[in-house]
Amino acid sequence: MNINLYIARRIFSSKENRENLSHRIVNIALFGIVLGLVVLILSVAIVTGYKSEVGRKVIGFGSHLQIVNLDSNQSFETSPISQNQPFLPELKSIEGIRHVQIFATKPGIIRTDDEIQGVVLKGIGPDFDWSFFQENKVAGETFQVQDTVRSNKIWISKQMADLLKLKLGDDLNMFFINGSEFVPRQRKFQLAGIYKTSLEEFDRMFVLVDINHIRRLNNWKEDQISGFEILVNDFKELEPVEKDVNDLLLRNTTPDSPVLQVVSIKEKYRHIFDWLGLLDMNVWVILTLMVLVAGFNMVSSLLVIILERTQMIGILKAMGARNWSIRKVFLYFSVMLILKALVWGNILGIGICLIQQYTHVFKLDPSSYYLEYVPIHLTVLHLVLLNVGTVLITVLMLLLPSYFITKVSPEKTIRFE
Numbered sequence: 001m002n003i004n005l006y007i008a009r010r011i012f013s014s015k016e017n018r019e020n021l022s023h024r025i026v027n028i029a030l031f032g033i034v035l036g037l038v039v040l041i042l043s044v045a046i047v048t049g050y051k052s053e054v055g056r057k058v059i060g061f062g063s064h065l066q067i068v069n070l071d072s073n074q075s076f077e078t079s080p081i082s083q084n085q086p087f088l089p090e091l092k093s094i095e096g097i098r099h100v101q102i103f104a105t106k107p108g109i110i111r112t113d114d115e116i117q118g119v120v121l122k123g124i125g126p127d128f129d130w131s132f133f134q135e136n137k138v139a140g141e142t143f144q145v146q147d148t149v150r151s152n153k154i155w156i157s158k159q160m161a162d163l164l165k166l167k168l169g170d171d172l173n174m175f176f177i178n179g180s181e182f183v184p185r186q187r188k189f190q191l192a193g194i195y196k197t198s199l200e201e202f203d204r205m206f207v208l209v210d211i212n213h214i215r216r217l218n219n220w221k222e223d224q225i226s227g228f229e230i231l232v233n234d235f236k237e238l239e240p241v242e243k244d245v246n247d248l249l250l251r252n253t254t255p256d257s258p259v260l261q262v263v264s265i266k267e268k269y270r271h272i273f274d275w276l277g278l279l280d281m282n283v284w285v286i287l288t289l290m291v292l293v294a295g296f297n298m299v300s301s302l303l304v305i306i307l308e309r310t311q312m313i314g315i316l317k318a319m320g321a322r323n324w325s326i327r328k329v330f331l332y333f334s335v336m337l338i339l340k341a342l343v344w345g346n347i348l349g350i351g352i353c354l355i356q357q358y359t360h361v362f363k364l365d366p367s368s369y370y371l372e373y374v375p376i377h378l379t380v381l382h383l384v385l386l387n388v389g390t391v392l393i394t395v396l397m398l399l400l401p402s403y404f405i406t407k408v409s410p411e412k413t414i415r416f417e
Contacts, residue, residue: 003325005332025304029297030341033390036290037345038352040386041378043286045353048382049375051276055235057197057370058272060132061122061206062265063101063229064238065245070259076105076120080224081260083125087252091230094248096241098233101127104214104226109175110156110207115164117204119156121174123211129231133195133208140168140193143210147222151210153192157203161194168194176217185217198366238264291390295397302334302401327402334398335391342387353378 069079083102085091092100104123109116126145133155134142143153154172156164166172170191175184189209197203215224232241245262253259266273316326353376356362360373 029301032297033294033341034345036294038349041349045378049377053375064232065230066263068227078226099231102225123214138194150212154189155193155208158196159203295394
């Protein structure tokens, strides 16, 4: 039998402790640990969920990776490449790649009777993955892209539709200017779908049309595109996949072929992903402060308990118990208190997360936060790391105050009593 653990259990379950001053102080410390763990769980869940949701929406507009002409600049007027590339079969077989699709972009202007709005046409092909826009669809249906007949259907954002006072089925005129032409070209489209992602920077910019319109406007050949979009299975594996794609392009580069480059979504929208990366620092600050507060609460509680148990410490020493053995009694007792607090902290923290995840009771301003509600993403790994980390750091902080047990003299404590 572990005598140290047995004594710790007796102290922990003793009813007379409830009448001592230490009981009230311990309750305050436990409340601090519970509150701290709830804050930790919510912080990690919210920040992880926020980064995931915003990143997913940005990726929905631009994919994880793009293969484009090296001569293409940062504008949406791109240099074309052929969609019939010899590396395509091998590209689609790279581990980690979920989907490959063609795309083209071109700036344009939407004009109605009362309003005018500059936009970027994103031309899509027959292989376009509609899943992201289906998830964010407000109204309408997808349109089919064919090689022989151009579709006049168009998708725009709800923000743009409200600004231009457009509804499903309405016709809208768009104007385009090519660098070598003085007279703008005009195209008429029919509004077939409306989406809303709450990413204002993107919602007020991108519209979806048949890629054949952009080919015609740019005087491109039937097989020319702006590039390829690549969707990967796991965002965490983006860099290895990017390296594999780069290696594939280098192996297939010939002296007479255009030089292609791979552009990561992190590079294309660096300002957004750098901003999301700063959120990790906020989480680490919160984690550090909450764990330190919990640790100091337990330190003060342990010191009070040691003072109240001075006679017991003296008796144990008189019976031959060593200092480290007695210190382990109080460390075991502290761990029991911490575990009790963690149980309640997990119940409350996970409960609030589940309520928010399924009811979206806490809302956000989309114009400021890009989302309509507070997102939640919590995994078992996060919970395990938070709980284990809290226990380990708090117990390590308790090693120093437990050292005061070595200063207790059995002769003085027993004689005093």
